[in-house]
Amino acid sequence: MIPGAAATYFFSTRSHLAASRAQAERAERLAAEQRLKLLASQLEPHMLFNTLANLRALIGVDPQRAQTMLDHLIVFLRATLEASRSNTHPLAAEFARLTDYLELMQIRMGSRLQMRLTLPDELAARQVPALLLQPLVENAIKHGLEPHVRGGRIDVSAARAGQQLVLSVRDTGAGLAPGASGRGAGFGIEQVRERLSALFGPAASLELAAAPDAEGGTLATLRMPL
Amino acid sequence: VIAATALIAEDEPLLAQSLQGDLERLWPGLRIIASVGDGQAAVEQALALQPQLLFLDIRMPGMSGLEAAQALAEDWPGDSASAPFPLIVFVTAYDQYALQAFDHAAVDYLLKPVRDDRLAQTCSRLQTTLRQRSQAPVAALPALQEAVEKLRSLLPAPDFTAPGTTPPERLRIIAAGVGATVQMVSVDTVLYFEAADKYVRVITGEREHLIRTSLRELLPQLDPQRFWQIHRGTVVRADAIASALRDETGKCTLTLTSHPARLSVSRLYAHRFKAM
Numbered sequence: 001m002i003p004g005a006a007a008t009y010f011f012s013t014r015s016h017l018a019a020s021r022a023q024a025e026r027a028e029r030l031a032a033e034q035r036l037k038l039l040a041s042q043l044e045p046h047m048l049f050n051t052l053a054n055l056r057a058l059i060g061v062d063p064q065r066a067q068t069m070l071d072h073l074i075v076f077l078r079a080t081l082e083a084s085r086s087n088t089h090p091l092a093a094e095f096a097r098l099t100d101y102l103e104l105m106q107i108r109m110g111s112r113l114q115m116r117l118t119l120p121d122e123l124a125a126r127q128v129p130a131l132l133l134q135p136l137v138e139n140a141i142k143h144g145l146e147p148h149v150r151g152g153r154i155d156v157s158a159a160r161a162g163q164q165l166v167l168s169v170r171d172t173g174a175g176l177a178p179g180a181s182g183r184g185a186g187f188g189i190e191q192v193r194e195r196l197s198a199l200f201g202p203a204a205s206l207e208l209a210a211a212p213d214a215e216g217g218t219l220a221t222l223r224m225p226l
Numbered sequence: 227v228i229a230a231t232a233l234i235a236e237d238e239p240l241l242a243q244s245l246q247g248d249l250e251r252l253w254p255g256l257r258i259i260a261s262v263g264d265g266q267a268a269v270e271q272a273l274a275l276q277p278q279l280l281f282l283d284i285r286m287p288g289m290s291g292l293e294a295a296q297a298l299a300e301d302w303p304g305d306s307a308s309a310p311f312p313l314i315v316f317v318t319a320y321d322q323y324a325l326q327a328f329d330h331a332a333v334d335y336l337l338k339p340v341r342d343d344r345l346a347q348t349c350s351r352l353q354t355t356l357r358q359r360s361q362a363p364v365a366a367l368p369a370l371q372e373a374v375e376k377l378r379s380l381l382p383a384p385d386f387t388a389p390g391t392t393p394p395e396r397l398r399i400i401a402a403g404v405g406a407t408v409q410m411v412s413v414d415t416v417l418y419f420e421a422a423d424k425y426v427r428v429i430t431g432e433r434e435h436l437i438r439t440s441l442r443e444l445l446p447q448l449d450p451q452r453f454w455q456i457h458r459g460t461v462v463r464a465d466a467i468a469s470a471l472r473d474e475t476g477k478c479t480l481t482l483t484s485h486p487a488r489l490s491v492s493r494l495y496a497h498r499f500k501a502m
Contacts, residue, residue: 040495044321045320046285046319046320046321048269048320049320049337049338050238050241051321051340052338052339053236053238053244053319053339053340054241055336055339056244056339057241057243057244057339058240060244060247061243061244107240107241108238108241109237109238110238110239110240112237134475139332146285146287147287148287149264149266149287149288151262151287188273208465
């Protein structure tokens, strides 16, 4: 019965191959979906079109300011596209990119958005995953300040605590809703956690909590080894 | 040149100024009588000033443009002496789901950045409608009814969950804090829920509780077959309704089986209470 055995072997190998090919295809599709989701979350169409609308309005009334805004947008877009390739950059560059983004948002939101960025000189050259803080700042605007009629302030700061680098993003906005849905487990937060865990394992963490003072809002604290 | 009055609701100051400038340039007879930055202010100013046209941004702090339009449809005076319900143009940067709904409801909308030719088209549509209104004045009430029906079709379906999100679990027990204790209230005993600022009042046969959540967050956790929204601020358990009374102006009021409260049904939800 040798031919039969050979045929069985042939078929089982073929089905095995088909199964592993299907698995590989699925993994590839998942990875592609993930990349697409990441890019879509970074280039949020609502943000992009509103920014372009502001730019269009500024060109007529204040061309100088329009040009400044366009420069911020260009740097922001370039950084966003490059950051999808999971590289690192100095903390000073991270803060510069956040400034580009916040300047854009400030032109849009006017006096409803104030900001304060604090980066000690001794930490400026530290390498960090590119645009790691971006989703946290976006969340602070989207869930913290945008729903708040009065708006508020965003504080981004870096500090050293022993052998740890502590980065924090704080807003004085709406605050975490009781039984908050979305903020702790949203795609942006999940993505930051995944990047941290891939790079540092359990040595890094991200925590979201109500800001501990009278100004209210939300505080996101990110810790990683120095 | 047709004279008209308009209100603009847009939270981004540059966009509000620019829309106002573009409108005044393209439509010399148009007077912008108010420009506000959030949905609540849009409702208040529109009720106070009764403009003929509303330009409502969709995403605004507090109350969205869509919610503002629906609140206006609930509160607009329906008597014959009042101005007709305003013509509404929604303005949005990007809302793929909303746009399909707008097309379906035959409501005009503008995409940001707003192009001159597109804005001119909107203006000429609005002028045509205003001209028709002035030549053959419709009674205020049918015009309001038509607007209500359009806006009703823009209400989210009770079971709607945004694509990519999981529907929330149905609530069975409400944990209501009273001082240091927490009362466990079964939803089966709730007669109705009423929005009260950032809280919701939970009314049962015996007493009432205050919970720290908004009606908007609570709604998706309630079974829409059993709990019916009857106003933007009221959700009633269908089994607890005894009767619906309609007065001569068409206003609808509910009585309950075991509670003296009378609940008003807004125009947006009144269609639920037509006799079979």
